[in-house]
Amino acid sequence: MAEISDAPAVTSGELAAVLRAMDEKYRALFDAISKQASSSKSEAEIKEEIHPLQMPHVKLEGPENYVSWAEHAETILVSRKLEGYILGTVEKPEEEGSKEGQKWRATNALVRAWLLSSMSSQIAKQVERIKDASEIWRLLKGTYSGVGNEMLACKIQNELQELSQGERTVVEYVSELKRLWSDLDYYDPVEMECGKCIEKHSKWTERRRVRDFLNGLHPRFENRRAALYGSGKLPSLEQAISAIASEETRLRLEAAGSASQGVTQRRSAFLAAGGGRYQRTGAGNGERKCFECGSPEHLVAGCPKLMGGGRGRGQD
Known part of the structure; x- marks a missing residue:
């Protein structure tokens, strides 16, 4: 068995005194480290906050x-x-x-x-x-800001009444409509406190905007527009835009298919009309011509040179 040491045991009071002495000795060092870390963190936050800013796409003109x-x-x-x-x-x-x-x-x-x-x-x-x-x-x-500016509200209202799709795509037409609607809501706001009144006004506004959207469409969407009006219930704005966008895609594909079919038909008619007068030439067939005189107008069996300049076959 190991012998028990006779060294005096360290009391709790003595240990606490040693720890206090170490704390006093290294406190300045700990404070310096903590201060440096805090300063570095603050500088990092400043650098992150003043990161270069991109410029807005719109420049304030008025x-x-x-x-x-x-x-x-x-x-x-x-x-x-x-x-x-x-x-x-x-x-x-x-x-x-x-x-x-x-x-x-x-x-x-x-x-x-x-x-x-x-x-x-x-x-x-x-x-x-x-x-x-x-x-x-x-x-x-x-x-x-112009909030409540009656002149601007009147100007935007006139633009909405005169706006039509024209030669714009559906996406371009909708983008212009939504811009004008947003500006009109800003310059001519409707203030309501009753929740039910706000809900009813929102539904009324959407129905009106659906009609504005449909009425301004290009005449090529007349069939689709009539179907939406005749469905018995006016669709939401998103549903109406989606339906017209799908119709635009269908009409575009139909026009592309018709153009391709027209080119094929014209090519076939051209080949049929010229098939009796011209011989096809190609890498596989080669140009047909007389092996005797080299003329492309006849073959060797009908060559005038072999036939004696127009005399009977076999005559000199």
């Missing part, structure tokens, strides 16, 4: 395209988690020299520069002196 511009701009900023800098939900820190203050200034400057570059030069001159991106956004919205 009240006519503000709705489209604002939708594109806000969508891009939301994708980068920067919408708070235009909506005012990210407040400016009181201490500008702090890390939070520096971060806010850098990000606000990025969003502000991006906003100025997404509008025409004439509009940019009006707001280029404003330092806060949220103030620029608020001013542009108040000036160009």
